[in-house]
Amino acid sequence: MFSLELLLDAVVLGVMVGCFYAAVSIGLSISFGLLDVPNVAHPALLVLASYGAWLLGDFDIDPIVAGFIMMPAFFLLGVMLYRTYHETFEKRGSDAGVRGLAFFFGIAFIIEVVIIMRFGVDQRTVQAFYIGKSIEILEVRIPMRMVAAFVVAILLSLALTLYLSKTFLGRAIRAVAQDEAALRLMGANPVAIKQWAFGIATAVVALAGALLIIVQPVEPTLDRAYIGRTFCVVVMAGLGSMSGTLVAGIILGVAETIVLTMFGASWAPAISFTLLLLVLGIRPQGLFGR
Amino acid sequence: MALRLAATGVDARYGAVRALNGASVTVEDGETVVLLGTNGNGKSTLMKCLMGIVRPVAGSIELEVDGTRHDLARLPTEEIVGLGVALVPEGRRLFPKLTVEENLMLGAFRKSARAQIATNLAFAYEAFPVLAERRRQLAGTMSGGQQQMLAIGRALMSSPRLLLVDEPSVGLSPLLVSQTITKIEELKKKFGLTVLMAEQNFHQAVRIADRGYIIVHGEIAFEGKTVAELQSNEIVKQLYLGGG
């Protein structure tokens, strides 16, 4: 059952899968990690973006290109969602967290239902030149679509890390979670900053959703499989750390792939929750939390 | 080129707590005015009213900048900062997980300040060389004195004309308190600032003051037109000089 070769296979593939997990989690790393918004609708938005990429596929648009095309619309969607959340819950203070949770569950539910009513429950896939082929890395056969997702994931993490550390707005986004009142004294409007940041987090989901449908067939309820994964990655990373998100994604990816290879697919979904509980128990501030 | 701040009859409340009761304070161009009072008498509340963080329930707060009057009781904080007012808040309120330099850069968030960011950053590092040495260090890992320097440096990054400083002495050793107060005086001269400083530490505060107010239970209990007037005041003697 156990062989070194199988293990190497699992690790190499796991790193690829892990970077993909990082990409689908990085939006949440901003919205939940940095902004403290209990955005449980994140995976549903991801699936929504997958359907968007699938629809644009009808016009012979490459899914990654489709991801970029959808970004402005998702940005606006994010701005609207945050605005609603802020006006209805956040502004009122104290129990915003719990009731906000209900709000975002509602959004997730609506997205799921709308997709089912409009497109049915069938699995959807997209076409691209890199889907269906594979290449060899370290003598391990890796599907090309994983490589595509891997490359985009790395670039996305890099771009966001740079944006958050090198721009005025990026620094303000990191500051707003630490001390909103102090940020106001700098002449920034914290609500406007958060709204902008949530817009970016959601725009990133557009691209991540395109990666999702590149990596696997998508159905309306696929978001459920990603609730545990995305929150696991974000919490393990240490809330709001972009580079941490990449590392945490890889840890989850490798862990899942190894368990999948050694013990079978039925165990894989339990991995993310197990890791999440382990992290919360042993190091609640996450691997890179300070 | 004139600047004038006038808070008149300001009332402020936190629910049922009356934090300010008809407080009136003026600051003229180029002055260093101190607001003296022990804990819980409303110094910070007045500072917050001036920055638009706490809204007065009565009274007016007017800032005259080069002949134009602005109603600070109505303007949002961002715009007050834009008028050239900066607050070094009580307890520093740095962004602990950002580096020293990132904290400074955030001080120049407003578009008008960004244009002068290189100059102001150089000034801040010149004024506080230790900040230059530690520019990549996380603000939260610095000592209290260094954090106070960073808080002042950060406020200066917005090119303010009126600098509000709320209890710079809190949590610092006597030597550091003295150095910080001296530094404020130095920066004031260098940048041609107008300063309003809230303090509990009477002796240190009056070292750099032109005049000052004593605030007790949210009311201005005494207005000293000179430091000598403050020193000979009965309330001051009672509160600070062990006499009375």
Ligand SMILES: Nc1ncnc2c1ncn2[C@@H]1O[C@H](COP(=O)(O)OP(=O)(O)O)[C@@H](O)[C@H]1O
């Ligand atoms: N956020 C707040 N909520 C309720 N009461 C407050 C708040 N901030 C200050 N107070 C009260 O208002 C009064 C004045 O406080 P403050 O302005 O902080 O005084 P000082 O800065 O002189 O120590 C005190 O009685 C204090 O307890």
Ligand SMILES: [Mg+2]
């Ligand atoms: Mg105070």
